[in-house]
Amino acid sequence: xxxxxxxxxxxxxxxxxxxxxxxxxxxxxxxxxxxxxxxxxxxxxxxxxxxxxxxxxxxxxxxxxxxxxxxxxxxxxxxxxxxxxxxxxxxxxxxxxxxxxxxxxxxxxxxxxxxxxxxxxxxxxxxxxxxxxxxxxxxxxxxxxxxxxxxxxxxxxxxxxxxxxxxxxxxxxxxxxxxxxxxxxxxxxxxxxxxxxxxxxxxxxxxxxxxxxxxxxxxxxxxxxxxxxxxxxxxxxxxxxxxxxxxxxxxxxxxxxxxxxxxxxxxxxxxxxxxxxxxxxxxxxxxxxxxxxxxxxxxxxxxxxxxxxxxxxxxxxxxxxxxxxxxxxxxxxxxxxxxxxxxxxxxxxxxxxxxxxxxxxxxxxxxxxxxxxxxxxxxxxxxxxxxxxxxxxxxxxxxxxxxxxxxxxxxxxxxxxxxxxxxxxxxxxxxxxxxxxxxxxxxxxxxxxxxxxxxxxxxx
Amino acid sequence: xxxxxxxxxxxxxxxxxxxxxxxxxxxxxxxxxxxxxxxxxxxxxxxxxxxxxxxxxxxxxxxxxxxxxxxxxxxxxxxxxxxxxxxxxxxxxxxxxxxxxxxxxxxxxxxxxxxxxxxxxxxxxxxxxxxxxxxxxxxxxxxxxxxxxxxxxxxxxxxxxxxxxxxxxxxxxxxxxxxxxxxxxxxxxxxxxxxxxxxxxxxxxxxxxxxxxxxxxxxxxxxxxxxxxxxxxxxxxxxxxxxxxxxxxxxxxxxxxxxxxxxxxxxxxxxxxxxxxxxxxxxxxxxxxxxxxxxxxxxxxxxxxxxxxxxxxxxxxxxxxxxxxxxxxxxxxxxxxxxxxxxxxxxxxxxxxxxxxxxxxxxxxxxxxxxxxxxxxxxxxxxxxxxxxxxxxxxxxxxxxxxxxxxxxxxxxxxxxxxxxxxxxxxxxxxxxxxxxxxxxxxxxxxxxxxxxxxxxxxx
Numbered sequence: 072x073x074x075x076x077x078x079x080x081x082x083x084x085x086x087x088x089x090x091x092x093x094x095x096x097x098x099x100x101x102x103x104x105x106x107x108x109x110x111x112x113x114x115x116x117x118x119x120x121x122x123x124x125x126x127x128x129x130x131x132x133x134x135x136x137x138x139x140x141x142x143x144x145x146x147x148x149x150x151x152x153x154x155x156x157x158x159x160x161x162x163x164x165x166x167x168x169x170x171x172x173x174x175x176x177x178x179x180x181x182x183x184x185x186x187x188x189x190x191x192x193x194x195x196x197x198x199x200x201x202x203x204x205x206x207x208x209x210x211x212x213x214x215x216x217x218x219x220x221x222x223x224x225x226x227x228x229x230x231x232x233x234x235x236x237x238x239x240x241x242x243x244x245x246x247x248x249x250x251x252x253x254x255x256x257x258x259x260x261x262x263x264x265x266x267x268x269x270x271x272x273x274x275x276x277x278x279x280x281x282x283x284x285x286x287x288x289x290x291x292x293x294x295x296x297x298x299x300x301x302x303x304x305x306x307x308x309x310x311x312x313x314x315x316x317x318x319x320x321x322x323x324x325x326x327x328x329x330x331x332x333x334x335x336x337x338x339x340x341x342x343x344x345x346x347x348x349x350x351x352x353x354x355x356x357x358x359x360x361x362x363x364x365x366x367x368x369x370x371x372x373x374x375x376x377x378x379x380x381x382x383x384x385x386x387x388x389x390x391x392x393x394x395x396x397x398x399x400x401x402x403x404x405x406x407x408x409x410x411x412x413x414x415x416x417x418x419x420x421x422x423x424x425x426x427x428x429x430x431x432x433x434x435x436x437x438x439x440x441x442x443x444x445x446x447x448x449x450x451x452x453x454x455x456x457x458x459x460x461x462x463x464x465x466x467x468x469x470x471x472x473x474x475x476x477x478x479x480x481x482x483x484x485x486x487x488x489x490x491x492x493x494x495x496x497x498x499x500x501x502x503x504x505x506x507x508x509x510x511x512x513x514x515x516x517x518x519x520x521x522x523x524x525x526x527x528x529x530x531x
Numbered sequence: 532x533x534x535x536x537x538x539x540x541x542x543x544x545x546x547x548x549x550x551x552x553x554x555x556x557x558x559x560x561x562x563x564x565x566x567x568x569x570x571x572x573x574x575x576x577x578x579x580x581x582x583x584x585x586x587x588x589x590x591x592x593x594x595x596x597x598x599x600x601x602x603x604x605x606x607x608x609x610x611x612x613x614x615x616x617x618x619x620x621x622x623x624x625x626x627x628x629x630x631x632x633x634x635x636x637x638x639x640x641x642x643x644x645x646x647x648x649x650x651x652x653x654x655x656x657x658x659x660x661x662x663x664x665x666x667x668x669x670x671x672x673x674x675x676x677x678x679x680x681x682x683x684x685x686x687x688x689x690x691x692x693x694x695x696x697x698x699x700x701x702x703x704x705x706x707x708x709x710x711x712x713x714x715x716x717x718x719x720x721x722x723x724x725x726x727x728x729x730x731x732x733x734x735x736x737x738x739x740x741x742x743x744x745x746x747x748x749x750x751x752x753x754x755x756x757x758x759x760x761x762x763x764x765x766x767x768x769x770x771x772x773x774x775x776x777x778x779x780x781x782x783x784x785x786x787x788x789x790x791x792x793x794x795x796x797x798x799x800x801x802x803x804x805x806x807x808x809x810x811x812x813x814x815x816x817x818x819x820x821x822x823x824x825x826x827x828x829x830x831x832x833x834x835x836x837x838x839x840x841x842x843x844x845x846x847x848x849x850x851x852x853x854x855x856x857x858x859x860x861x862x863x864x865x866x867x868x869x870x871x872x873x874x875x876x877x878x879x880x881x882x883x884x885x886x887x888x889x890x891x892x893x894x895x896x897x898x899x900x901x902x903x904x905x906x907x908x909x910x911x912x913x914x915x916x917x918x919x920x921x922x923x924x925x926x927x928x929x930x931x932x933x934x935x936x937x938x939x940x941x942x943x944x945x946x947x948x949x950x951x952x953x954x955x956x957x958x959x960x961x962x963x964x965x966x967x968x969x970x971x972x973x974x975x976x977x978x979x980x981x982x983x984x985x986x987x988x989x990x991x
Contacts, residue, residue: 142689229602484941
């Protein structure tokens with residue numbers, strides 16, 4: 072299968088390229104060399120694919136563990152076939168346990184539990200309703216029976232398919248509705264041939280339960296991956312990424328390009344980009360996390376919505392940073408004298424917001440009340456005030472060209488927006504800290520106090 | 532099922548609320564009134580749910596059609612059970628056709644085809660390999676056989692599960708790998724009991740093919756929903772949303788709040804927000820669209836990547852607009868005199884970019900070469916130049932407080948960014964137009980020519 076996929080991917084990517092080559096070389100001139108070249112190309116692609124797989128494993132070793140767990144769960148359930156007494160009681164229905172394991176076993180406990188509960192409940196409900204439908208159809212005689220059953224199957228499939236479009240239901244019960252349609256159809260249709268419908272329902276339910284609980288048990292007991300923990304870490308690390316950008320931004324923006332170095336080779340300044348597209352991932356993790364029981368410092372009814380709120384604010388801040396980043400590499404840069412006038416305040420604003428975000432990220436990670444974050448936010452706010460005073464104090468020459476002020480004014484204004492965003496993030500992290508009763512730990516090293524008083528003028 | 536889901540949702544949402552009420556009223560005081568209140572509450576929620584369903588249908592009637600199509604496909608396939616000669620040849624295996632229809636039938640043709648092809652090919656490959664595994668296991672004697680089979684099942688499940696983590700494979704072949712694991716396990720395990728493995732593979736493959744082709748035929752022939760068309764429309768409508776914002780922004784920003792109207796009730800200015808989170812949707816639609824055959828003006832190898840490129844640029848522009856939107860409702864607004872100085876140029880920049888985006892959106896929708904867009908972009912670019920001249924010409928008083936200039940400068944600078952983004956979008960739409968050979972239609976009404984010459988001063 073893998074070999075097939077690789078070939079498929081390669082053929083897909085290189086079709087155009089290969090076509091061009093064919094045309095170039097002419098139909099008659101084709102011979103060994105192109106085939107040799109192609110096989111070399113395939114070799115390179117296969118090697119690339121394997122190195123990508125190795126990287127996937129190194130990036131998150133839990134993926135390797137998950138794969139082994141999936142193999143184990145499937146092998147365990149297949150014992151039903153191998154072990155004579157078990158096989159006798161279930162027969163071919165044991166197949167449902169195997170199917171359940173393949174479909175229900177997911178990366179995180181929450182996703183596995185969600186799918187398992189959905190599958191179990193949907194099988195139970197659909198089984199019950201299908202038995203009812205079967206009884207009703209029985210009343211309509213031999214010719215009427217398939218017609219009545221056909222109508223039932225059509226109606227339930229159409230209605231359930233439509234309900235699956237409802238966003239709230241799609242988020243949590245989509246898989247359940249799919250299994251509802253599947254079980255209802257299978258049992259009501261099979262019932263037409265098989266008089267022992269109840270036994271069929273019973274066997275299907277039992278095998279689904281066995282498959283589902285095997286998944287859940289292995290998922291919870293062997294190196295569990297908690298979606299809640301992942302969401303928690305994702306929110307914290309997204310905040311940290313913004314913090315890293317902001318800490319580095321000031322120096323990078325005000326650095327003069329004369330040292331011959333290109334500004335674009337700063338990978339640490341590009342980390343924030345992944346934050347912009349993290350909504351889907353956050354929503355999915357929050358949906359899975361809702362299914363998870365109490366684990367570690369996470370309760371069953373953990374305030375996941377608050378995490379999503381913090382995530383949304385972080386993305387809003389990332390959007391401002393995207394605009395800031397555009398100014399980092401802009402062709403039109405303000406003159407050195409103008410930039411140096413506000414260099415210190417802007418660098419402080421950026422640096423302090425960055426520190427605050429990193430502090431808040433650390434507070435979430437360690438579940439300790441953010442102590443120094445407020446101080447950093449105060450520092451950044453007082454820098455905003457300093458900037459105001461600086462601008463009011465008319466430090467600018469009369470000859471200063473306003474056109475040259477615009478880029479700097481924009482950066483300053485975006486930084487003010489970032490400070491506001493950071494304050495909003497801090498507020499919602501504090502709300503989370505109150506909800507979850509974060510530990511209060513006195514810091515060993517006292518952070519710098521808020522700056523007040525007269526604005527300082529940049530090194531000009 | 533639906534009733535269960537509704538109750539589940541409601542209980543979920545209102546648990547806390549209900550708890551508080553219980554506490555308030557005391558355990559003894561509870562009687563009819565709370566139950567009456569609760570049942571009224573449930574009624575309201577059920578009514579809300581139904582009105583939401585009706586809205587879902589009204590918003591996109593294709594959803595209703597899809598549900599009916601799903602019901603029809605399932606009813607058709609269930610004929611296998613009802614019709615004696617068909618049942619005789621397939622027996623219980625006919626179940627696989629039903630399962631295939633339930634799982635494969637998706638909203639768009641591309642998604643259905645993708646799942647169908649994945650399921651068909653994966654069943655074929657896994658069936659073949661499972662027969663091989665079965666032959667190999669046969670050689671190892673009665674005791675060795677289950678052990679060898681167990682090892683095979685474990686290894687293929689673990690390896691395939693791991694390969695599913697690979698992002699490129701996950702995007703297109705995830706379902707295929709799932710079915711590969713499922714079929715290989717089922718057939719190799721069943722093979723242990725059933726000597727007619729080949730017949731089992733043959734039956735499974737045939738029923739999967741019947742189910743899959745039923746889905747594909749109904750999906751393509753009855754009111755088809757093309758993912759490609761949806762992606763095409765989504766990209767165009769996202770651009771239009773940004774255009775609507777930009778067309779309205781100038782007037783909204785420079786309007787004085789004295790007319791007592793709140794600035795926040797402008798729903799047309801909020802449309803851009805959905806653009807920020809459209810990446811996942813675009814990626815999914817592009818993945819589905821790749822499976823679709825030629826339809827209407829879309830070929831099989833349509834340049835979907837170019838659509839994703841335009842989408843990414845649109846999101847980048849939406850990010851700037853998010854920042855602009857922040858300034859629309861900012862507490863600190865620049866003074867009337869300062870604002871009115873750049874009002875005309877900024878309004879033109881915004882208006883012309885908006886018009887260009889709407890024109891580009893229309894060009895994509897109608898697949899006609901964007902004619903007027905370049906003129907609007909030229910207009911917006913010359914407004915940028917006008918702004919530069921205006922700022923250089925020292926029209927500002929010496930007494931002008933720089934602090935009051937900052938918000939206006941920022942808005943102007945963000946608008947300059949928007950103009951740049953719009954030009955980038957126009958460039959990639961033109962690339963698309965060249966790739967797809969968009970029609971060239973001479974406009975009946977000639978749009979305004981680019982403004983050049985001296986900058987105009989705002990009404991002050």
